Amino acid sequence: MQRASEYLGQDGPFCEQIPGYQVRQNQLVLCDAIEDALQSGQVLAAEAGTGIGKTFAYLVPSLLAGKKVIISTGTRHLQDQLFHTDLPRVIKALSIQSTPALLKGRSNYLCLHRLTMAPHLGFINRESRASLAEVEEWSKLTQSGDISELKTVAEDSYIWPMVTSTADNCLGSECDKWDSCFIVNARKNAQAADVVVINHHLLLADMTLKNEGFAELLPEADAFIIDEAHQLYDVAARFFGNxxxxxxxxxxxxxxxxxxxxxxxxxxxxxxxxxxxxxxxxxxxxxxxxxxxxxxxxxxxxxxxxxxxxxxxxxxxxxxxxxxxxxxxxxxxxxxxxxxxxxxxxxxxxxxxxxxxxxxxxxxxxxDRSVLWYETYTKSFMLHATPIDVALIFRKHTDNFSKTWLFTSATLQVNKKFDHFAHNIGLEKYSSGVWDSPFDYQQQSLLYLPEGLPQPSEPSYTTALMEAAIPVLNASRGRAFLLFTSYYAMHKAYDYLKQRLPFELLMQGDLPKHQLLEKFRETDNAILLGTSSFWEGVDVRGESLSCVIIDKLPFASPGDPVMQARIDAIKRSGGQPFMEFQVPQAVIALKQGVGRLIRDVNDSGVVMIGDPRLKQKTYGRIFLNSLPSMPQTSDIKDIETFFSARVTPGIPEAV
Incomplete structure (x- = not known):
């Protein structure tokens, strides 16, 4: 019997039909492992390095298995890419009949009932009324009701909460618009599909029956594939709370x-x-x-x-x-x-x-002990009851469903072990494997750890870091991400650099994220400064990004109420919260940040991490062991040599 990996191999249809497709040996081995898990009903944790092609590696065996498979992603962006780009290409290459479906959370769909109510709310300004008119016109044309279709109304427009529903305000089957409801239709399509692409929020909503009033998807599924699985713990912690x-x-x-x-x-x-x-x-x-x-x-x-x-x-x-x-x-x-x-x-x-x-x-x-906490914004507040032990709750729910689960991400391991990931979500019996990236990090990259910087807790740290970063940025001729662990440090760095570099500086908050990234790609020698949202899920290939500078090891703030509650709980059970929880969480975040640099076999560049604790503290070795195998240096001359050997015509030198 033909194995799924053969379709991805040298003599398979992907080589023939997809321009630029390259056979990757580790992709084939990963594909075999996933096929085995699907056939035998296993739980598999798979760390798949960047560039291995893990999406094709799980789509091919999933589509060939003839089972109902639910694929959950961490972001709507990856959801859309999977459904609109990857799935059609794989289905075409395999020459099979398949009925895939895309299903998002209810806030992503127009609610026809709330649309009729919106004009009566009396809280709409002139700009919102114009947006409402656009939504009303679009509502007559759309087949899906997916609000991302309407590009002329901003994603954060004041109007969207008025014309979309929540689990709280949905009228369910008693709504007079039930027969034409976009969410109902989307879920019906999902029930009839053999492959359903959802996101982690929706996965957890179905698990906890928070979508009551709609037929649940999960009991019907034969297998679950959780992509970007490293995000599942944080999403579950937020979702299982109130x-x-x-x-x-x-x-x-x-x-x-x-x-x-x-x-x-x-x-x-x-x-x-x-x-x-x-x-x-x-x-x-x-x-x-x-x-x-x-x-x-x-x-x-x-x-x-x-x-x-x-x-x-x-x-x-x-x-x-x-x-x-x-x-x-x-x-x-x-x-x-x-x-x-x-x-x-x-x-x-x-x-x-x-x-x-x-x-x-x-x-x-x-x-399921919960910590009570609150957060404030300019004009709003949120009161939270967040569970401390997510693993217990997650395991209770997953035990009710299919025995076949695949958890995959480029960042599941800490210090070459899956223990932290498995413990966080309550995995007990599972297989695991690591499929390394095809990138040649020894040749394509360099890790720069400057010496002589003050401790990150000292007030002078950010300024000293930027002083050390300037020769690196001049050598790279801009083309850099500067990733920070706080808004304060980001703004301080921006103020320091803006008078000292000839390159255009872009900072998180100046524009919406997607516009900022587009401007970065289009601007020669740009430098982008960002915080947590730029540490992962950002893909800039080619020479536009040749340097990533990380200010500190990304430990969560110990003052964070949820983090503090987890620290206290581990202490009370006799554990060591720093090594058992805080370090592993920071390792995963650092791996994501470093992973922004090399996104393609032709990419090259330098990662600079300023935090001296990497070399001075014993736990620093855990971070370094968890990163890709890059050559290390503390000599700025090595950085200059690295970039001078890769000078590209048309990219100006620093002046």
Whole structure:
């Protein structure tokens, strides 16, 4: 019987049909391993190096297996690429009949019911009204309702939350638009498909039945392929928790008013209570203090102003809940507002119960112990209850489904072991393997570890790092990413460099991310400064990117309330949180950052990591052992020689 890998081999259809396709030996071996896992019902953790072609390596055996396979990605960008580009190419090359489907979360689809309600909200400015008119016109033409189709309305437009649904405000099968609902149609297509491309949020939503009202996908699947699996832990931690946000409260208030206008015009008190809820939510935000806070609830729960404001918020929600109960029978929309208010009240009471352990900030009585914390933005807030042990919850859910799971990413190992990844998501019995990148890091790259820099905790560190970076940036003639662990350091570096380099500096926040990357690609010798969102999921090939400079080892802030709760939990169980959790998490993040440099067999460049702890601390060896096998140097002359040997005509020298 022909093996799946033979289709990817020298005599297979991919070589014949796909321009520029190259056979990669490790891709073939990975393909065989995935095929074996699919056939025997195994759990496989596969670290596949950048450039190996892991997407084709799992698509080919998945499509040939004749099973229902769900592929989950970490980002919508990869989802779209898989469905619109990779899947059609593989299906064509294999010459098979296949019915793939793309399924996103409900907030990605136009809600026809909410579209009809939007004009009655009364909170729309002139710009939003123009956007609403565009959405209304597009709604008559679209087949999928996927809002990413409408490029003329910004992704972060104020209008989208008004015309898309959430699990809270969806009316379900009682909606008068049910028969033409884009989400219902998308899920029906997914149920009929043999390969379904979803994302991690949707995977977890189906696991926890948070999409109630729709037929679930997971019980029908024969196999799950989790791409970008290194992201699964963080996504699960956020998803398995509960949130009360100002946006949820204000959305409830405004939806209640819109329903009152249409279905209960005689109940003026409903509008009054809804408006009071919005005011109370805004007042509560003010009592929480400055914007940009991310703190344990323990810090503020006993402050008189916070307690009083929370009392007011709870009481106004209770008043609205009472009148919604009376109005609920008038329409499904009002009934649904009543149900949302009940849910918000239940979640809000968690922050009133005051059962938190005074030392840890979490509820010791809770089986799936959660840390209570809050974060503030300029005009909004979020209250979180986040589970500390994600593994226990994840394992409970995965045990209910298919025994065949493939977890794959370029960054699963820490210090050449899968223990950290497996422990985080509760994997116990699994096979694992590493399939190295086809890139020749010894020839294509150089790791520069400058000496003599101060400790990262010292105020002079960022300036000293930029002083050391300038000769590197001159040697590379710009063409660099500077990746930072904080916004403060990024801005400080930008201010230092802007008068000292002849190259154009681009900084995160100046433009939307996709526009900033496009400008970087189009601008000769540009330097882009970014924080966490640029450490992964960014693909710039060719000479536009020839240098990556990383300011510090990317340890999560120990002041982060969720991180602190996990540290405390590990300590209480007799463990060593720094080596067991903080270092491994930082290693994965560093591997992602370093991975921005070499994206193709023809790429070359230098990675500079300024943090002296790499050489001075014993744990530094764990980081270095986890990186690709690059030559190392601490001599700037080696950097200059590296780049001078690769001078490309047309790329100007520094002046």
């Amino acid at each position: 949130v009360v946000s100002s946006r949820q409260l204000i959305s409830l208030a405004r939806d209640s008013i819109a329903e009152q206008v249409n279905e209960a015009s005689d109940m003026a008190e409903l509008r009054d209570y809804a408006e009071e809820l919005e005011r109370s939510a805004r007042d509560f935000r003010i009592t929480l203090g400055d914007s940009g806070l991310r703190e344990t609830w323990l810090k503020v729960q006993n402050k008189p102003s916070v307690k009083q404001s929370l009392d007011n918020l709870e009481n106004t929600l209770k008043d609205l809940l009472a009148v919604l109960e009376l109005a609920a029978e008038r329409s499904r929309g009002l009934e649904q507002c009543y149900e949302r208010a009940q849910g918000l009240m239940a979640r809000l009471k968690v922050f009133r119960a005051n059962t938190n352990d005074p030392e840890t900030g979490y509820d010791e009585a809770d089986e």
